[in-house]
Amino acid sequence: MTPRGFSYGAISADVKGTGGTRPDLGLVFCDREAVASGLFTTNLVKAAPVLIAMEQSRRGTLRAVLANAGNANACTGESGVADARSLMAEAGICLGVDPDQVSPLSTGVIGVNLPVDRMRSKIAGLVSNLGPDPEVFARSIMTTDTYPKLVTRKAGEAVVLGMAKGAGMIAPDMATTLAVVLTDAVISKQDLDNIIKRSIEKTFNAVTIDGDTSTNDVLMALSTCYVTVNTDELETAIFEVIRDLALLIVRDGEGATKFVSITVQGAFSAADAKKAAMAVGNSLLVKTALFGADPNWGRIVAAVGYSGARMDPGKVGVTVSGYRVVFSGTEAEGFREETLHGLLREKDIDIVIDLGQGAGEFTVYTTDLSYDYVRINAEYRT
Amino acid sequence: MTPRGFSYGAISADVKGTGGTRPDLGLVFCDREAVASGLFTTNLVKAAPVLIAMEQSRRGTLRAVLANAGNANACTGESGVADARSLMAEAGICLGVDPDQVSPLSTGVIGVNLPVDRMRSKIAGLVSNLGPDPEVFARSIMTTDTYPKLVTRKAGEAVVLGMAKGAGMIAPDMATTLAVVLTDAVISKQDLDNIIKRSIEKTFNAVTIDGDTSTNDVLMALSTCYVTVNTDELETAIFEVIRDLALLIVRDGEGATKFVSITVQGAFSAADAKKAAMAVGNSLLVKTALFGADPNWGRIVAAVGYSGARMDPGKVGVTVSGYRVVFSGTEAEGFREETLHGLLREKDIDIVIDLGQGAGEFTVYTTDLSYDYVRINAEYRT
Numbered sequence: 023m024t025p026r027g028f029s030y031g032a033i034s035a036d037v038k039g040t041g042g043t044r045p046d047l048g049l050v051f052c053d054r055e056a057v058a059s060g061l062f063t064t065n066l067v068k069a070a071p072v073l074i075a076m077e078q079s080r081r082g083t084l085r086a087v088l089a090n091a092g093n094a095n096a097c098t099g100e101s102g103v104a105d106a107r108s109l110m111a112e113a114g115i116c117l118g119v120d121p122d123q124v125s126p127l128s129t130g131v132i133g134v135n136l137p138v139d140r141m142r143s144k145i146a147g148l149v150s151n152l153g154p155d156p157e158v159f160a161r162s163i164m165t166t167d168t169y170p171k172l173v174t175r176k177a178g179e180a181v182v183l184g185m186a187k188g189a190g191m192i193a194p195d196m197a198t199t200l201a202v203v204l205t206d207a208v209i210s211k212q213d214l215d216n217i218i219k220r221s222i223e224k225t226f227n228a229v230t231i232d233g234d235t236s237t238n239d240v241l242m243a244l245s246t247c248y249v250t251v252n253t254d255e256l257e258t259a260i261f262e263v264i265r266d267l268a269l270l271i272v273r274d275g276e277g278a279t280k281f282v283s284i285t286v287q288g289a290f291s292a293a294d295a296k297k298a299a300m301a302v303g304n305s306l307l308v309k310t311a312l313f314g315a316d317p318n319w320g321r322i323v324a325a326v327g328y329s330g331a332r333m334d335p336g337k338v339g340v341t342v343s344g345y346r347v348v349f350s351g352t353e354a355e356g357f358r359e360e361t362l363h364g365l366l367r368e369k370d371i372d373i374v375i376d377l378g379q380g381a382g383e384f385t386v387y388t389t390d391l392s393y394d395y396v397r398i399n400a401e402y403r404t
Numbered sequence: 405m406t407p408r409g410f411s412y413g414a415i416s417a418d419v420k421g422t423g424g425t426r427p428d429l430g431l432v433f434c435d436r437e438a439v440a441s442g443l444f445t446t447n448l449v450k451a452a453p454v455l456i457a458m459e460q461s462r463r464g465t466l467r468a469v470l471a472n473a474g475n476a477n478a479c480t481g482e483s484g485v486a487d488a489r490s491l492m493a494e495a496g497i498c499l500g501v502d503p504d505q506v507s508p509l510s511t512g513v514i515g516v517n518l519p520v521d522r523m524r525s526k527i528a529g530l531v532s533n534l535g536p537d538p539e540v541f542a543r544s545i546m547t548t549d550t551y552p553k554l555v556t557r558k559a560g561e562a563v564v565l566g567m568a569k570g571a572g573m574i575a576p577d578m579a580t581t582l583a584v585v586l587t588d589a590v591i592s593k594q595d596l597d598n599i600i601k602r603s604i605e606k607t608f609n610a611v612t613i614d615g616d617t618s619t620n621d622v623l624m625a626l627s628t629c630y631v632t633v634n635t636d637e638l639e640t641a642i643f644e645v646i647r648d649l650a651l652l653i654v655r656d657g658e659g660a661t662k663f664v665s666i667t668v669q670g671a672f673s674a675a676d677a678k679k680a681a682m683a684v685g686n687s688l689l690v691k692t693a694l695f696g697a698d699p700n701w702g703r704i705v706a707a708v709g710y711s712g713a714r715m716d717p718g719k720v721g722v723t724v725s726g727y728r729v730v731f732s733g734t735e736a737e738g739f740r741e742e743t744l745h746g747l748l749r750e751k752d753i754d755i756v757i758d759l760g761q762g763a764g765e766f767t768v769y770t771t772d773l774s775y776d777y778v779r780i781n782a783e784y785r786t
Contacts, residue, residue, distance in 0.1 A: 064710065065706060065709040065710045066708075066709040066710070066715055066717060067705055067706055067708070067709030067710075067717040067720075067733075068709075068717070094702070096702060096706075097702055097705055097717070097730070097733055097734055097735070098734055099718070099732070099733060099734040102734075131700065131702065132700070132701075132702020132703070132705065132706060133700075133701055133702040133705070133730075133734070133735050134735075236706060237702070237705075237706050237709060306688075306773075306777075306781070307781055310777070310778050310781035310782040311781065311782065313778065313782045314781070314782025314783055316781075316782060316783065318513065318514070319514075319515055320476070320478060320479055320513065320514020320515040320619070321514070323449055323479055323514065323515070323619075324447060324449055324478075324514060324618060324619050326449070327447040327448040327449030327450075327619060328446065328447045328448070328449075333448055335448060335449045335450070335479070336481070338449075348479070348515075350481070351449075351479055351481060352479055352480060352481040352484075352515070353479070353515050353516075391688075391778060392778065393775050393778050393779075395688075395692070395778075396692050396695065396773060396774065396775050396777075396778060397775075399688070399689055399692035399693065399696070399698075400692040400693065400695045400696025400698060401696055401698065
């Protein structure tokens with residue numbers, strides 16, 4: 023089940039220059055002009071392809087997405103932009119489309135120029151590889167992901183397909199990622215802009231692995247507009263695809279051994295709830311306690327206390343996976359450390375914090391912090 | 405070299421209830437009423453002893469400090485306050501002073517009531533232990549510290565002595581700590597208040613290990629006022645004592661293998677410089693790269709980019725331990741990855757980031773993030 027009008031390809035271009043042979047250059051091609059909307063990192067340091075894709079999103083139509091893993095093409099100055107444009111030009115020639123309609127996406131190490139000659143020489147082969155299987159593209163954008171991330175939903179007779187990469191530098195605004203959302207539903211540029219903006223607030227903007235916001239985040243939505251559907255139904259499908267991609271990214275967070283949802287309710291406002299939930303989700307002390315199943319609930323309450331959310335320490339309640347841990351700011355009656363320890367040993371953990379102040383609520387998705395996170399990010403590969 | 409008028413004691417009270425025998429209850433006694441000024445955690449969740457010590461600091465005089473490790477007496481509600489007051493009362497009786505003049509400090513696990521009967525029964529012995537060696541007190545407040553932290557300075561004929569504990573939950577506002585600063589210099593309450601406030605801005609408020617702000621931070625300054633000194637000289641001595649304590653805390657950060665100073669200069673304002681330096685110092689990707697000596701300088705620039713500091717990506721410069729890494733936002737000419745890798749293998753690392761925008765400057769002190777940090781904080785000790 024894939025949306026009409028798209029084909030997919032991938033090829034190995036050894037972007038890292040380490041002699042690797044896994045496909046690291048991917049292509050999505052639209053058989054006609056697609057309506058396009060993008061969302062971009064809020065980091066002031068934006069990679070060259072992000073700067074180009076932002077312009078393209080403003081224009082609002084695309085014929086292709088050309089993505090690579092292994093090199094972010096960030097902090098590469100004007101030569102980075104020239105490199106990206108040179109790849110777009112080659113793809114434009116091979117595909118027979120306007121190069122400005124080929125959107126570049128890059129992920130990988132910062133500050134290194136793309137091996138642009140080697141990459142360009144692979145584009146003709148990449149184009150001749152185009153076929154119906156989106157997974158080849160989803161695999162080509164993987165970095166430390168342990169599996170490709172694809173989600174599909176139907177909206178009437180239309181299909182929405184999302185693909186994304188994780189897995190580190192995951193923070194809101196946006197969850198660090200490259201993502202493409204493809205559909206064949208008839209939709210205007212304006213509606214598509216609005217739907218993806220609304221969809222990321224409680225999805226990509228609600229997940230955090232390490233609090234780092236990357237230079238390369240892009241979500242690009244494309245529609246070939248073949249199938250007429252109800253717009254509300256389409257919005258639901260797009261929202262669910264984006265949400266499920268966000269959750270897949272958390273589950274595959276670098277070194278993650280647990281999937282943790284943190285809901286703050288009863289806050290003065292939704293903004294207070296988000297502040298508190300993000301502080302808990304980003305606290306190294308909470309994340310290491312989750313890794314070790316350490317029933318040290320004080321770390322959760324302490325993180326709420328410094329989050330900046332308005333709160334009264336005497337009113338806080340906490341439940342973990344349904345078990346009441348804190349009531350009125352102190353240990354709940356009958357609380358047993360061993361019970362909490364047992365719940366924290368599970369792979370899925372659900373933390374609910376009630377501030378007892380109002381109706382504000384927000385849920386954040388995160389992981390624990392393990393030895394493997396440190397290993398993955400400390401490794402120096404010469 | 406210790407300030408006149410103070411004596412020190414410590415005793416084992418097995419505060420954790422694990423049958424431990426190391427001294428975990430400490431006492432500083434002043435032979436006459438001391439001028440007292442405190443600074444306290446900004447966390448909204450404040451431990452019972454913090455709430456009491458805040459009142460005492462407002463009153464401005466003290467006769468003793470009674471400190472314990474192993475239990476923070478935080479999130480313990482009204483019984484926590486009653487427990488602290490019961491220990492103050494016993495100390496008041498044994499020392500022959502007003503219990504309200506005995507300041508309680510606690511550090512350790514949150515949410516567990518103090519073993520108040522066992523602790524109270526040790527106080528008479530603790531008082532009879534009082535002697536001239538401050539190190540016994542400095543040792544009694546250690547938690548995961550690997551060594552006691554004492555610093556002294558002379559100001560004319562007066563002495564300033566500082567003692568502190570680290571070593572996790574280290575974030576600005578304030579570096580998580582219990583600290584006492586003792587002097588025999590003649591000083592007014594107002595002057596002492598001002599001096600410690602000015603002293604922490606670039607010291608305790610400029611260090612970060614894990615970004616978590618604790619429920620229990622207290623710095624308490626006491627003077628027995630025996631020796632007349634120049635106030636400026638005294639301020640310099642107090643500043644240096646507090647700064648050196650802060651640096652000792654960073655060097656002994658949980659699992660730290662490196663001591664890292666991060667200076668941001670050329671920012672629009674000092675506040676922008678602090679935001680940028682803190683973002684770099686708290687970035688897990690930067691901290692794990694430092695641990696692994698990974699010459700991935702893009703992580704530094706990316707952290708500046710999401711810090712909220714005003715910046716122009718094309719103007720950023722970075723040097724690491726004197727070696728130019730980034731110039732005008734891209735890799736500096738002649739940069740060699742192997743050279744940076746070698747510099748990052750050193751124990752002391754000095755990162756200077758120039759934003760090329762103005763005169764704002766701030767330095768943050770931090771550590772790398774190691775496997776041992778995860779181990780120390782993930783361990784569940786039953």
